[in-house]
Amino acid sequence: MSEQKPTAQGDVPEQLERALAAEVSLRSRMRHVAVGLAGGGGAALVAVLWATEPDPLPARTQLAFAGLIVIGLAWTGFAGWVLSRRRPLFARDRVLGARLALGATAVTAVAGTVLAAVRGTAADVLATAVGGVVLTAAAVLVLVRARSRRRELLRLRDALRRGAS
């Protein structure tokens, strides 16, 4: 059997190149990361707002808040589905996305805690702060893992390059 010798040729159809360029677009991925973070952050802040409301809310307002939370979570779920199935993040994208997630989570946690401090009881503040810390810690973990995976791939790339030369 002869050695596998596929050769680089200029015979890749333009349409395919365009489709693949769209498929690997960084902008598209980061857009979905942003959508997911905005949805999750928005839902969290509305939840804090609702939880720290001193007086019982009218039914319509409760319905509106619940609707906003569901919409926010739906966007987060949709972004998660896209980023896992249709536009999975490559190592560099993952690091970038994790940094965005850490920033957004920290901002949401601080904003939520401030909101709870202004409007709620000490228990509300504590619960919000603990929730914020947990989510921020999760974001830190995601960033650490993303950077670790990228370093691992960089090492592998360098080893393969050395082996090739």
Added chain:
Amino acid sequence: MSGDVRDGLLVVRCQLGEREAFRELVGVWHAPLRRYLQGMAGSPHLADDLAQEVWIAVVRGLPRLRQPERFTPWLFTIARRTVTDHLRQAYRAPATPLEEAAAVVAEGDELSGVLTTMQIEAGLSELPPPEREVLILFHLEDLPLAACAEVLGVAPGTVKSRLHRARRMLRTILAERGYEA
């Protein structure tokens, strides 16, 4: 640079997110992939459509590929699944008993040394999909027996058996056309 190292390096660069590496990877593998798809599907237009479908699936699955050196069988496994979905109605692969496969291993194959790429391509269209597929993977794409087995989802012995049957069928077809070696 050997093919495996080159492919492994390209795959790792793709997994890192180097966009230029995708162009290179597609440039290297598009022609063999399209040849496989055209051999299986028969129509050049359908092969183009399927190739695009395969490449999109490859791009989407690449971040999860944990063994970059296994790119080739992985690529052809995706291609096979894609083309099989399109050919499902016509695709009726008969199961091959392992005993038959074992018998073929011991048996010499008088055709293996005389078939050329042109001859195989000439008779491919008249073979049933399972036999056509194994000939394309083994003879035209030059995949090792183990990689063929991985792509086809069968034991290496079954690949040998199927190859043997495919060659016999091809010989009959070629003999009818006056290609007899």
